[in-house]
Amino acid sequence: MRILIVEDEPDLLASLAQALREEGYAVDTADNGPDGLFNAEGTDYDAIILDVMLPGLDGWELLRRLRRTRKTPVLMLTARDQSRDRVRGLDTGADDYVVKPFDLAEVFARLRAIIRRSSDQATSFIDLGAVQINTAARTVSLRDQPVELTAREYSLVEFLALHRGQVVTRTRLYEHLFDENESSLSNLLDVHVSNVRKKLGAEFIVTRRGHGYCIE
Amino acid sequence: MKLFKSIKWRLQLWYGLVLVVVLVGFGTTAYQLERGRQFRRLDEDLHRRAGLLVNTLRRPPRGPAWAGPAFDQPPPHRTEDGSEPQPEPLEPGHGNLPATVPFHLPPAAAALFDASDPNGFYFIIRRDGTELARSTNAPAVFPDAFRAGEDLAGVMKDPEPPDGSGKDSASSQRDDLRPEMAGPTSGFAPGQPGPARTRGNFRELVLHDRSPASPFRDTIVVGRNIARELTELHVIGWTLTGVGAVILLLGLTVGGWLVGRALKPVAAIGAAAAKISAGDLSQRINITDTDTELGQLAAILNATFMRLERAFTQQKQFAADAAHELRTPVTVMLTQTQTALNRERDATSYKLTVEACQRAAQRMRRLIESLLELARFDAGQEVLRCQHVDLGATVAAGVELVQPLAAEQGVTISVAAAPLTVTGDGDRLAQVVNNLLTNAIQYNRSGGTVSVKLASQNGLAVLTIADTGQGIAPADLPRVFERFYRTDQARTGGGNAGLGLSICQAIVTAHGGTIEAASETGSGTTFTVRLPLGPAAAPA
Numbered sequence: 001m002r003i004l005i006v007e008d009e010p011d012l013l014a015s016l017a018q019a020l021r022e023e024g025y026a027v028d029t030a031d032n033g034p035d036g037l038f039n040a041e042g043t044d045y046d047a048i049i050l051d052v053m054l055p056g057l058d059g060w061e062l063l064r065r066l067r068r069t070r071k072t073p074v075l076m077l078t079a080r081d082q083s084r085d086r087v088r089g090l091d092t093g094a095d096d097y098v099v100k101p102f103d104l105a106e107v108f109a110r111l112r113a114i115i116r117r118s119s120d121q122a123t124s125f126i127d128l129g130a131v132q133i134n135t136a137a138r139t140v141s142l143r144d145q146p147v148e149l150t151a152r153e154y155s156l157v158e159f160l161a162l163h164r165g166q167v168v169t170r171t172r173l174y175e176h177l178f179d180e181n182e183s184s185l186s187n188l189l190d191v192h193v194s195n196v197r198k199k200l201g202a203e204f205i206v207t208r209r210g211h212g213y214c215i216e
Numbered sequence: 217m218k219l220f221k222s223i224k225w226r227l228q229l230w231y232g233l234v235l236v237v238v239l240v241g242f243g244t245t246a247y248q249l250e251r252g253r254q255f256r257r258l259d260e261d262l263h264r265r266a267g268l269l270v271n272t273l274r275r276p277p278r279g280p281a282w283a284g285p286a287f288d289q290p291p292p293h294r295t296e297d298g299s300e301p302q303p304e305p306l307e308p309g310h311g312n313l314p315a316t317v318p319f320h321l322p323p324a325a326a327a328l329f330d331a332s333d334p335n336g337f338y339f340i341i342r343r344d345g346t347e348l349a350r351s352t353n354a355p356a357v358f359p360d361a362f363r364a365g366e367d368l369a370g371v372m373k374d375p376e377p378p379d380g381s382g383k384d385s386a387s388s389q390r391d392d393l394r395p396e397m398a399g400p401t402s403g404f405a406p407g408q409p410g411p412a413r414t415r416g417n418f419r420e421l422v423l424h425d426r427s428p429a430s431p432f433r434d435t436i437v438v439g440r441n442i443a444r445e446l447t448e449l450h451v452i453g454w455t456l457t458g459v460g461a462v463i464l465l466l467g468l469t470v471g472g473w474l475v476g477r478a479l480k481p482v483a484a485i486g487a488a489a490a491k492i493s494a495g496d497l498s499q500r501i502n503i504t505d506t507d508t509e510l511g512q513l514a515a516i517l518n519a520t521f522m523r524l525e526r527a528f529t530q531q532k533q534f535a536a537d538a539a540h541e542l543r544t545p546v547t548v549m550l551t552q553t554q555t556a557l558n559r560e561r562d563a564t565s566y567k568l569t570v571e572a573c574q575r576a577a578q579r580m581r582r583l584i585e586s587l588l589e590l591a592r593f594d595a596g597q598e599v600l601r602c603q604h605v606d607l608g609a610t611v612a613a614g615v616e617l618v619q620p621l622a623a624e625q626g627v628t629i630s631v632a633a634a635p636l637t638v639t640g641d642g643d644r645l646a647q648v649v650n651n652l653l654t655n656a657i658q659y660n661r662s663g664g665t666v667s668v669k670l671a672s673q674n675g676l677a678v679l680t681i682a683d684t685g686q687g688i689a690p691a692d693l694p695r696v697f698e699r700f701y702r703t704d705q706a707r708t709g710g711g712n713a714g715l716g717l718s719i720c721q722a723i724v725t726a727h728g729g730t731i732e733a734a735s736e737t738g739s740g741t742t743f744t745v746r747l748p749l750g751p752a753a754a755p756a
């Protein structure tokens with residue numbers, strides 16, 4: 001899962017990014033409106049965390065312009081808790097909002113919720129037959145036995161599971177699993193796929209030659 | 217009880233009371249005038265009749281003693297008086313003679329007391345209480361009171377009739393009858409008429425000859441039945457009462473309507489005020505008539521409500537902005553600490569977290585200090601330690617202080633400061649200078665200049681600080697001194713919450729000075745501070 005954070009307060013941006021990375025997300029950051037819009041339009045993020053007050057271009061305007069091209073789920077961070085501001089945010093196209101000051105746990109939960117909703121997933125349980133995924137607890141079990149996965153492996157499984165039945169290209173996987181600071185030229189993806197197959201069974205992830213990977 | 221506290225009902229009550237007093241006054245006066253008129257007519261008639269009787273009974277010793285209105289009209293026997301002789305032999309000292317004197321009324325007088333005329337009657341009673349004569353139409357019961365030995369002298373002495381109808385005799389006395397009557401103790405004109413009095417349905421006049429020289433110490437009672445007149449008076453009284461009641465009712469109704477109408481705006485004002493006190497400050501009183509006193513009051517109240525709403529809105533905005541500014545550092549501290557606590561970390565990363573928290577806390581401290589400062593200025597609690605301040609030196613010190621920042625931003629500062637003395641709080645004025653200088657550097661372009669000038673002009677110390685930055689858009693210019701107002705709608709770092717210029721303005725205003733901003737988009741902004749020169753400030 002790849003997330004964009006647009007926030008101009010450096011300390012907040014740094015700690016949010018760190019916390020999300022530690023949750024297994026690939027995280028890109030922008031500290032002003034124009035950069036945020038550029039990133040958001042250029043990359044297929046799974047979700048965007050967007051502050052309202054931004055230099056250059058405020059959050060509402062950024063969202064308005066982004067909605068012309070992309071339907072990326074957006075979680076607004078706002079310091080104004082008046083319902084007028086919330087309504088405005090939601091009407092402009094935000095999927096949810098969190099009022100500052102917030103708890104990290106709440107931000108994570110809301111983030112998971114908007115990502116789940118954007119892939120038409122009603123609950124945080126994904127049942128793939130033998131394999132079951134709990135996206136809230138970020139755990140995977142095989143025949144009711146918990147399976148230990150690394151954060152990156154989990155992200156791979158979760159992303160493929162959320163796009164069950166679809167062939168997901170390597171490029172798209174790279175885009176969603178790695179942030180802009182990591183090299184996509186490495187064969188990291190092959191290593192992760194191979195590890196997942198060892199833990200969940202060789203048939204769990206199907207390779208479509210020349211296309212990509214798929215969970216059926 | 218609550219009813220009587222309402223203005224409407226109080227007005228009604230007073231109005232009604234006044235109306236009642238006026239009506240009762242008018243009614244009573246009208247009634248009394250009518251009553252007096254009636255009784256005067258009756259009494260004149262009685263006096264006339266009494267005069268006839270007296271003249272018939274005997275010739276008075278001296279004619280003029282009987283002068284009086286009742287006798288002015290010449291009755292037929294007056295001419296008899298003139299011819300005079302008949303009773304003369306009776307007069308000299310025969311105490312028991314009168315009992316034998318026959319009594320005859322001349323026909324003209326008798327006609328007056330005829331039974332066919334129910335209005336008048338008479339008795340003549342001797343001193344010993346025996347009745348000498350009575351008219352045929354005299355009521356049978358009437359003389360009893362006299363026969364019972366009633367003190368007839370008392371009747372003469374005491375104008376108050378025994379039945380307590382004092383008003384009657386009083387009104388009689390008020391009449392012009394009074395001067396015709398000698399007082400009870402004055403000359404003993406025989407048969408001098410006392411005041412007429414009312415007894416039940418009868419009006420009577422008692423003539424009592426008390427002269428010791430007179431052999432006839434008879435008492436003549438002339439009376440008449442006044443039942444008809446009394447009934448008439450009753451009718452008049454009730455009519456007056458009825459008319460008065462109708463007027464009162466009408467007055468109260470009309471008055472109530474008028475009062476209600478006049479107080480209607482008060483109800484509207486009250487309703488609007490109630491809504492406002494319930495928290496809806498956007499309420500206004502609907503004024504229909506602006507010329508009346510209440511209309512003007514409503515207009516004044518509306519203006520007050522408007523100012524109140526504006527002040528409240530500003531206050532609310534200020535509180536919201538302050539809360540908003542505090543939210544960000546709190547958020548930083550929460551996310552920093554929660555992230556750090558998510559797992560075990562090394563000392564370096566904990567140190568980074570603590571440092572970030574410290575920055576956030578410092579930012580909150582600055583904000584809180586600024587807010588408190590503004591609050592103290594607002595409340596007028598900020599005490600300026602006023603002394604003579606060399607503003608030139610203050611400016612020089614300030615420039616020196618910001619020089620490192622200017623160097624960092626590649627900004628050069630040019631200073632042209634005359635040594636001017638003002639009266640003020642040196643620390644506060646330095647705060648203004650530093651704040652403006654910092655702004656001028658921060659909002660400058662790299663390689664730009666800040667020019668500082670201090671000169672005296674029209675008895676004012678004029679400090680101008682001009683930068684060569686982007687300038688402020690004309691739309692933003694009037695608002696730069698507003699609290700939390702920032703032109704770029706975002707944090708510009710460094711914990712600048714948009715309060716600096718507000719505080720500058722508060723300080724300068726407290727010193728009796730002015731601060732203003734002029735700007736040209738693209739070429740820079742100039743802040744001008746004007747402060748009154750101190751007494752020792754005549755460097756020229």
